[in-house]
Amino acid sequence: EGQGEDGYFASYGDVSVHELMLRDRPRMQAYRDAIVGNRKMFEGKTVLDVGTGTGVLAMWCAQAGARRVYAVEGSDMAHVAKKLVAANKLEGVVEVIHGVMEDVSLPEKVDVIVSEWMGFYLFHEAMLPSVLFARDKWLNKGGAMLPSEVTLWAAPCNTYACLAEGLDVSLLGEMREEAGAGAPNVVQLEERMLMSAPAVLETWDCGDVTAEELVSVRAKASVAADRAGQVNGVCLWFDCAFGEGVVLKTGPGEDPTHWMQTVVMLGATVEVEKGDVLPFEVCAKACRVQVHVHRRTHTHCRQVHMKQDDANSRRYIVTVTT
C-alpha cells in the first residue's frame, strides 16, 4: 500500500484485463443473475468476495441487500476497487481489503462466499485453493458458495473442420504442429467441430471439495464418434452452477466468453469412423494438462505444461512434451 492512493495508475495493463472481464457478457449476466437476482441469499447477510478485482461482484452483493461485504484483493487493483466503491456510494457496506486472502483477518465469519476464480479449462489460474482456504476459515456452517458447483467437460474435436465450409484446410493444422505451436489453444470452437457428444469429466461441489483433491486431477471418459472424420485434439471447457437455475456455460455453441475453450492438440490426426469408441484421459496437475486419446492399437499422448511467468502473471510459458 506504500505506493499511495494513485499508485494504481502504474498498472493500467491490469485494468485492461479487468475491462475484458467486464465486457464478457455471459460472465457478467450469470453473476448478476446469481447475486442481484437472488436477494433472499444476500438480504442482511455477510459476504466475502475473494479476489474482488474492480469490486463489481462485491458491489452487486451490497445492492442485493447484504449487510456487510468484505472484498479482498491482493493486487493493486484494490485501490481501484476502493474508488469504485466510493463512486457508487457503497462504502457503508463494502469494505475493500488489500491483502492476500491467506493473510487477511476478517472481523467476523460470513454467510456467503462469492468469487470469480475460474481460469482457462477451469483450473488454469489456480486461484481456487485460495477460495477453498477462505471457505474453510471464514464461511459459517451451512453458508453458501457462489458458484456452488463446477463441471469440467471434454470432447474430441477437429479444430480445422468446417473452418472454410466445403474446403479441406487441414494443412493449416499440420503447419501448426510442424511449427511446434502445439500449445493448448485458447479458441472458440463451433459445436460442429466436436467429433462426439461432450462428456462430463468431473463435477466438483464448491462446498466440500478440498484443495488436496485438486492438486492432481485425473479424469477419464469414453465417447463414441458421431461421424467419420479426423480427431486432432481434445477440447476442454467448464460450466459453473450458481443454484436457482443460473448456469454460466462456456462450451462450443454457447455465447462466447473470454475463456473460450482450451484445445490440447494431439500432435497427430486420428482417423475415426462413426461409432468408434474413443477413450481419453485428462490429467491436470499444477497447471499441467495431459491428454491421451486411445483408438484401437494407437495411443496418442501429449503433455502440455503451462507455467505462469514470474514477471507477468498474465503471460504463460508453455512447454509441450510428446
Place this chain on the structure above:
Amino acid sequence: EGQGEDGYFASYGDVSVHELMLRDRPRMQAYRDAIVGNRKMFEGKTVLDVGTGTGVLAMWCAQAGARRVYAVEGSDMAHVAKKLVAANKLEGVVEVIHGVMEDVSLPEKVDVIVSEWMGFYLFHEAMLPSVLFARDKWLNKGGAMLPSEVTLWAAPCNTYACLAEGLDVSLLGEMREEAGAGAPNVVQLEERMLMSAPAVLETWDCGDVTAEELVSVRAKASVAADRAGQVNGVCLWFDCAFGEGVVLKTGPGEDPTHWMQTVVMLGATVEVEKGDVLPFEVCAKACRVQVHVHRRTHTHCRQVHMKQDDANSRRYIVTVTT
C-alpha cells in the same frame, strides 16, 4: 520465392492470423453467400482474388463455377494457398500467383474481382488502393466487384456505460485516459453503449471510387443523443454489401467479427441531455483518424495516428495528439 516450397513454415505467426480470419463466422458466411450462393455471377467467368491469403475465397469462386481464378498474394502465404488449392484438387481452375498486385501480369482480363481488403474502421489496412488498381487494370467493362459497396458508420458512445449493470465504473475510463492509453480501441461494444442512432458517414461504390478520393476521407454527421448521459468517444464501424441482399455487418449489436468496432476516445467526457445535437467529424488520412465532437460552446478533438511498424506489419505504432 527463393525460400523453397517449405519456406512458409517460417511464417507460422501469419498462419495464425489467417486462422483468426477463418474462424470469423460472419465474415466467412457473407463471402460464402456472396460467392457459392451466387453461381450466376461466377459460372464460366474469370475471377481475380486480390490478396488471396490462404486462397479460400478463390477456391469458393472455383466451386461456384468460375472458369479461371487468378489468386494473387504478395506474402509467403502464397505457398500455403498453393498447397491448399492442390489439397482441394482445384489446380485446374485456381492459379495462385505469388507477387505484388501492382507488378503482376495476368493472361487475360477478368469478369469479377473478389477481395477481402477491409481493415479496422474499414481503411486501416490500406489494402483497398491495390484492389482499385487491379480493378482499373484488369476488370472487364461492366465486371463485378465483391464487395460492391461499403459504408462507414459512426455514433458517439460511452464505452464504460453498462459495463457493470447498475454500477458506475466510469472511473476505469478516466484511468485509461490518464494512463495515456488513448489509442483507438478495437473493442466490441454493445448497442446500448451508443448514445444515438448510428449515422452513415459515407458510402462508397467499389465499382467507381478512386484511390485519390480515399487519400483523405472527411465525413461529417450530426446526430441527436437519444438519452441523457456521457459521451467519451466516437465508435466507427463498417458494412459491406455484396449484392443479392448479402451484407456483412460489423456494428455493435451484430454477431462479433474480428474487426469488432474502433472507438476513438475523446480524452474528455461530454455530458449530454436527451435530444442534444452532436455534430461530429471524422477525418481519415493515410491511417490517421481524427474525430471532433462539438456540443454547444465546447469542442473536443483528438487526433490519432496509427503507423504500421516496418518490422512487423501486424503491429501498429499509435500516437495521439489532443
